[in-house]
Every structure is written in C-alpha cells, then in structure tokens.
Amino acid sequence: MFEVISKEMLSPAICRMKVYAPRLAASARPGQFLIVIPESHGERIPLTISDYDSVEGTVTIVTQRIGVSTGEICALEAGDCFSDVVGPLGQPSDFVGQSREELAGEHFIFIAGGVGTAPVYPQVKYLKEAGAHVDVIIGAKTSDLLIYKDEMRQVCDNLFICTDDGSEGFHGLVTGLLEKLVSEDGRRYTRAVAIGPMIMMKFAVQTARKLGLPITVSLNTLMVDGTGMCGACRVTVAGKTRFACVEGPEFNGYDVDFDEAMRRQGMYRVQEHEAEVEYEHECKIGRTR
C-alpha cells in the first residue's frame, strides 16, 4: 500500500499529494510518469510526476477531478493509501542525457496548460540546476485555475502568466503569449516544451513551427498497463505507430498526429459518462462497495 503523506487543494478541483513510494522516488527522472490505482476495484490511471524526493521516499502528484477515477484520487486524504502506485514509466526527457556544457547554451521556453503545469516543474528545476536558461508560460482558463506560480517562480528565469478570460496576466491563449514574447518582445529561445491538454499542445506546435522553434510535447494518451503490453496508447509519430507509454511520453511535436491522438483519447467517453452518472448516484445514496 502506498500512503498519502500530505494533501492540499491547489484549487477547488485540483489536489496535490505526496505519496510514499520509495522505489519509485529513487528512480524517477524528469519527463516520466506513473500509474495509480486509488482503490482495488479502480482503474489504472496514468498521472504525471510533479516532484520526487529519494531521501523522503515520496513522489508528488497533482490531479484534477474530471471524472470518476480522478474523483476517487482526490477523495483520498493524508493517512489513506493508494491500492497501487507504479513507475516511473516512459522515457526521461531528452535533455536528461545532456551535459551541463550543452545545456548552458540552451534557452528553453516551457508552455504549461492547466494541470500540465505540474509535470513542467521538475523539468524546469532540473534544467535550472544544470545551468540552462528557462522561461515558463503558465496558462489557464481563469485565474483560480492557475497552479504552481510560486514554485515555478523560484526555479525559472522568467515566469509569464496568461488566462483565457484575462483575469490574470496576458489576456489570451498560451500560443498568443508565446508569439508575443518572440515576435514583439524579441525574446530568443532555442527549444520549447509544451505540456497540457492535447488541443493546447496541437496549437503550441503550430505556433512553434511558425516561429521556427523546435518543440517537444508530452502525450497523455489512454493506457492500461503502461509498460508496452496493451497498445492502447499508440500514436502516429512521423507516420509510424509508436507506444506513448514506453517510447514516449515525450515526442517531437512536429511529428505527432494530434487529430488522431485526440480522437483516440475519446475512445471510452460514452462509458466514462455512464460511470460518472452512476458514481454520482452511488454517492447520493451513500452506497459503499
């Protein structure tokens, strides 16, 4: 069993938890993910790793309640246990293999959307420690949904905020802000990394392409085992089928077929909706399993 050491709400629907998983904490690298099962009858849910501490033996995860399974995660409190936590899964980010000398010349711009901001944090922290220049854009629908502002400020060179409704920072989408930073403010970047909703990453890639900026994306596909067994996560990258769980989750953004990836993400939408209706009902009548 994997105990929740601490829990806090970052917004009414987003929670951050530290979970005791010593083997995972000792081997996690930026860019990798993990899978949790909140209780024994639950699904295997892939989540990004927001931080790890091999001394404490903990990993940090950030979850937004969007359906039944994420609801079950957010319902756990400090002292409760996840039935299972497994990882780290997937490949570490490309830059993890690069030397300090190589990274010192790089100017990264991270584009983080919604809960996708959480996995950006360990990457930025790692790069900063390795001597790279790192700027970060955090985007959300509205000011209440912005997360990790303070944490990010401490590890990056420049933090830029944008909201769809203009309630905080730049009024507009992350793509608009990225374009402004490069085209109007004259900022120079050598590499971009986008992590967030699939649709955001799709448009971030279009903008990066226009700006001639190489861009890496992290794909949050459907998965069952997360170790290469099921193929639910398959995506077309540069015309070839790849398994996001073992060959990704990060790919060259220019090569990803986002339309297919978004369509495949919705494979179980009908079942997910039915489960949600039933779950709400169970909660109302107080049924326990």
Next chain:
Amino acid sequence: MADRLPRVPVREQAPEVRATNFEEVCYGYDEQEAMLEASRCLHCKNPRCVSACPVNVSIPEFIAAVAAGDFKGAASVIARDSSLPAICGRVCPQETQCEGSCILGIKSEPVAIGKLERFVADWSLQNGSCDAEKAPSNGYKVAVVGSGPSGLACAADLAKMGYDVTIFEALHKAGGVLEYGIPEFRLPKEKIVAAEISKVRSLGVRIETDVVVGRTVTVDSLLDNEGFSAVFIGSGAGLPRFMNIPGENLNGVFSANEFLTRNNLMKAYRHDYRTPVYAGNKAVVVGGGNVAMDAARTALRLGADTTVVYRRTEKELPARREEVHHAKEEGIRFMMLSNPVEILGDEKGWVRGVRCIRMELGEPDESGRRSPVPVPGSEFEIEADSVIMALGTSPNPLIARTTSGLETNRRGCITADEDGATTRPGVFAGGDAVTGAATVILAMGAGRKAAAAIDRYIKSRNA
C-alpha cells in the same frame, strides 16, 4: 476390455448458457468419473505420453493411483514434475502432447489425461494435501522477474531448496499471463490461479507487485545494490503485434492484449469494477491461436456477434482443439483463408468494417505449415464495429535494454542455454522471454530447469 470403454465425457455448461456468463466452461470429473476414465489407461511398457510431455510427468503412474482411488498419491506423482497442475490440466495443448501420442487414440479416443490431471490437482487444492518439503534457509537471495508460469515455478523450486526468493511483478496482481491473458471461463482466477500462487507464497516466496524491472529497479541494481546472488528473468512475451495496415489506429481497434487485460486483470465484465471495455455489436478477431479464441469468446460474452478471421484453414489453427470446439458451439463464426488488408472507418474515425483478401495455401514455410498466399483481385468487405488483433506477441525489450551484458536474438528473445543461463553470469531466463510466445507448461519447465541451474551456480561460487 478396458480399451472398449469410451472416453468418459466431461460435464460442461451448456453453450447457450455459458455464452452469456464468465463462469468456467468445464466442470471437470467427479471421483467416480475420474476413476472410470483412469481405468482406460493401457499402462504401455513404453509410455509415449511421458516423452510427449514437455516436463515428462509420470502419466501412467498417476493415472494408476487415480484408478485405485488414491488421489493424494496421484497428486504427489504429478508434483514431482509439475508445479502448476491445476493450470496445466486446463490450458495445456494435450492433443499435441500427451493425449496426441496415446495409443488408444489410434483406434478410438485417447485417455483424457488433461482432465485427469485437472481432477487430481483440484482435489489436492480442496483437500490441502501435498505439503511440499522445504530445506532450511541457506541465506542466499534470488530475485525472480515476473510472476507468470516460469517465474512461479522457478521461485517455488528455489524456495524449496532453501533460497530466500523475491518475485518482482510489474502489474498490480501476481500471475502474469494467467491473470491478464487467459479468461476466467477457461482458468478461474480466485479458485485456481490465486490458490496456486498462495501455495508458492506459503513456501516463503515474497511477491512484490508494482515493480517494473527496467524502470523501478534494474537487474543490475538487484545484483549490485540489493544483495541478490542471482536473477531469473521470466518476463514473458507481452508486446503485441499489429499488422501495419491502413486504419489500424481507428477507434475500436484493439490488441488482444488490451482487450483481454481490461477484461481479465481489470475485470471490466464485472459491474463492481470501474474498467471500461468496448466489444461493439459486431466484433472481428484476427488470428487463430489461443489468444484469438479467448478474445473472440470474451467479445461474444460481452454481447458482440463475433467472427474470427484467419488466413489459413481450420487444420492449421494453432489454438487448442477444445477451444475451437467450444468457440464454435458458442456461436462464433470462422472465416478461413481470409486476411485483412485495411480497417475501414466512418467519418468520426470509428471502425465500420474490414477489407479482407482471400488466401490460398502455398508451399510449406519454415514452421512446416503451408504458407498462405493472397488471391489477386479477391478483396471483399465485412461489417464490424470492433476489431481485435490477436497476431502473437514478442518479448518486451525493456529488461534487455536496461541490463548490461544481456544478449537477445533478432526477434528480441533473450539468449539463454538449455539451463536458462544467459550471456550475463548470474542472470538466468526462461519461458516466453526466451522462446517467444509458447505454452504454460514449457515456461514452467524452463523455470524449473533454471532453478536447478541457479542452485548449481550459487553453490559453485560459494564452494
């Protein structure tokens, strides 16, 4: 004359009933039936069934004990050579092994060796006989990667020899393919798989789930940092193959691994589990092995009208004959000599059909089977809203890539000798990880051979 007695039929759920549930198809023999069937054995002087068994179970000897009503004795005869008899009795391809070489089979039907093995094993699980003897602890630690048939067999043998054994399992439940691959209706999970695993645990074997070797830990770190004297890799062949034809990434196209894992390991068919699964109304399963039969019969039970598309003829179907027979009884259609060339999608990107081409059999290939050749211009379309690819699997490259000095062949299988010794000293391997997808009994046999080799290896280093 005993050989005049026809094979004792085994009781089964009626096809129309079982097609709507996930309960085990076959009820197995009761004591009287088993003793009667056992009386058919001719006790050949040179028992061909024994040499046809991959682990050489003393078949006539255990059958004689059954005939005499000594079920406990029968169990201990089997236990000498097999550590998973309740499983092998259910899933071994007996028709190409023991039963396939039974003399009685020439003129009538062979002795039901598989059903007798199953009877003895189930009896022994229920009656709790056969307590294995365990040597005192020798203080050496051995790690086993994977809790499928080869890992369980290897771990059990090592534990009996006095080793301190830890199995590392990537999934959240132990059992490997027994848990994620083979459906409940063929191999009950609680009654049989969990019972066999708890026998292994009772020998003192620890099973650590949620550890992906190659990610969470590595073989190198187990040997160098965690004090293990040897490692056995029994990680199976879990990587699904696809056909690489257009439309394979449409919504509604699945690997059999995904479809079966959702249903078996993740219990999608049960209402008290959260896992979603999609079988559609018209399912097409591509392939002809046991996995294809399992996927087809699962889709049927989930309510889909199901067709198996296979590129050769019924004679070449690699599945166990009993599975094909059961599938047909349950109402699965077979479309032989056909091969998909494209999966067709609707405007929303969901499967609407499969374009196939007719095949004919040409010259025998290296496997000895006549290889199918497409008939030009014979394309045709069939309707489908789900397609399940059951084309075989290959070993997951994760462990080989993260272990120094471990060689693999061009099919990705770990290179190992007869005893399971790999190219890296102290690292042994067996089962599907070495052979590519094969059978439970071969994997179990390989695990046991490796256990003996590991014992010799550790003793020789510490002599």
